[in-house]
Amino acid sequence: MFNKTIGYALRAVIYLAVKRNHDGNISLSEIAGSLKVPIHYIGKILQSLAKNGLILSFKGPNGGFKASEKTLEATVFDIIVAIDGAAPFTVCSLGLSTCNNEQPCPIHFDVVRQREEIKGNLSKRTILQLAETYETASIYTLS
Amino acid sequence: MFNKTIGYALRAVIYLAVKRNHDGNISLSEIAGSLKVPIHYIGKILQSLAKNGLILSFKGPNGGFKASEKTLEATVFDIIVAIDGAAPFTVCSLGLSTCNNEQPCPIHFDVVRQREEIKGNLSKRTILQLAETYETASIYTLS
DNA sequence: AATATAAAAGACAAACATATCCTTTTTAAA
DNA sequence: TTTAAAAAGGATATGTTTGTCTTTTATATT
Numbered sequence: 001m002f003n004k005t006i007g008y009a010l011r012a013v014i015y016l017a018v019k020r021n022h023d024g025n026i027s028l029s030e031i032a033g034s035l036k037v038p039i040h041y042i043g044k045i046l047q048s049l050a051k052n053g054l055i056l057s058f059k060g061p062n063g064g065f066k067a068s069e070k071t072l073e074a075t076v077f078d079i080i081v082a083i084d085g086a087a088p089f090t091v092c093s094l095g096l097s098t099c100n101n102e103q104p105c106p107i108h109f110d111v112v113r114q115r116e117e118i119k120g121n122l123s124k125r126t127i128l129q130l131a132e133t134y135e136t137a138s139i140y141t142l143s
Numbered sequence: 144m145f146n147k148t149i150g151y152a153l154r155a156v157i158y159l160a161v162k163r164n165h166d167g168n169i170s171l172s173e174i175a176g177s178l179k180v181p182i183h184y185i186g187k188i189l190q191s192l193a194k195n196g197l198i199l200s201f202k203g204p205n206g207g208f209k210a211s212e213k214t215l216e217a218t219v220f221d222i223i224v225a226i227d228g229a230a231p232f233t234v235c236s237l238g239l240s241t242c243n244n245e246q247p248c249p250i251h252f253d254v255v256r257q258r259e260e261i262k263g264n265l266s267k268r269t270i271l272q273l274a275e276t277y278e279t280a281s282i283y284t285l286s
Numbered sequence: 287a288a289t290a291t292a293a294a295a296g297a298c299a300a301a302c303a304t305a306t307c308c309t310t311t312t313t314a315a316a
Numbered sequence: 317t318t319t320a321a322a323a324a325g326g327a328t329a330t331g332t333t334t335g336t337c338t339t340t341t342a343t344a345t346t
Contacts, residue, residue: 004334007238014249028293041335047294060343061291076250095150096284103284106157106273107219114264121257130249141239141246147304171323184305190324203313204321 002080009045009083010076011035011142016055016067017131018142025064036143045083052082067127076130077122089115145223152188152226153219154178154285159198159210160274161285168207179286188226195225210270219273220265232258 002010012031019026028046032039046065050057054074056066080088092099092108099105134140145153155174162169171189175182189208193200197217199209223231235242235251242248277283 002236004238007236010250011237011248025292038335040337043293044295044335050293057293058343059291059293059341061345063292063343065293093145093150094154094285095145095147096286098284103282105154105285106277106283107153107268110264110268114261117260117264118257121253121260125250125253134249139246140249141241142237142248143239168322170321181305183307186323187305187325193323200323201313202311202321202323204315204319206313206322208323 215271
């Protein structure tokens with residue numbers, strides 16, 4: 001599983017994408033309330049997504065967050081990298097700091113191959129597509 | 144990446160597999176020293192692998208640990224499950240406790256498919272094969 | 287300009303994972 | 317039967333992640 005922060009981030013951006021045609025902004029309290037997640041915690045996450053340009057944020061009265069074109073076009077992979085960085089996809093799975101193609105750990109090439117597959121899968125679907133999936137049938141849930 | 148404990152566990156069982164034809168046991172201090180990992184911490188990990196029947200352990204003078212047939216036939220997947228349980232491969236990637244085939248999160252079916260691939264990959268190679276890989280060329284490293 | 291609203295930012299706290307230490311138990315060898 | 321080696325087990329410490337609270341900054345409205 002992804003970690004908790006990634007899970008919250010993905011749910012939040014999908015939520016914003018679902019509300020993409022709403023006038024005005026979506027407030028932090030609405031997001032936290034709808035997703036049933038701790039408001040301050042999700043606030044930090046949205047803050048860092050905004051810093052990375054993956055969502056829009058506005059201060060002041062009627063402020064809040066909003067999906068942009070970039071949000072809708074972003075993939076699950078993009079969100080993960082924005083939050084955790086690329087390290088999880090590059091460091092040695094056995095924790096060896098010296099491990100690389102020249103001095104590989106015994107599972108190095110397996111791991112490299114598998115990571116390419118995973119990256120491919122995580123990049124296949126955009127946030128907009130996931131929002132649309134959510135909209136197609138009432139069985140889908142975000143909370 | 145796997146977590147630190149999994150990394151230590153895999154390196155230790157591969158190390159034991161490399162020493163599979165040694166007479167007698169491999170002591171904890173030898174393992175910790177060779178792999179350059181904290182001795183007490185790796186001790187606990189080996190202890191739990193022994194409890195799960197994945198390696199042999201012997202107390203007393205000349206005691207230590209040893210690879211068994213089960214060790215050599217085990218896969219990376221088996222080691223991970225022995226340490227962390229199956230939860231990482233079954234719980235919702237977005238952290239939703241209700242998520243299942245009937246009430247899926249938007250990425251549920253993607254995740255299920257990808258996990259099958261990952262499980263397949265992690266089950267493809269045995270510890271013995273990884274030890275043999277290590278033995279084939281001096282470029283491979285365990286520490 | 288003053289006020290109210292809402293996110294940003296930073297400080298703090300709790301929970302969990304990681305790591306170490308110390309004592310006990312087991313057992314082989316002298 | 318005594319001794320010493322080595323793992324087992326329990327208790328504790330450290331560090332990192334996760335989560336909360338408070339203050340600051342920005343901005344729309346009056």
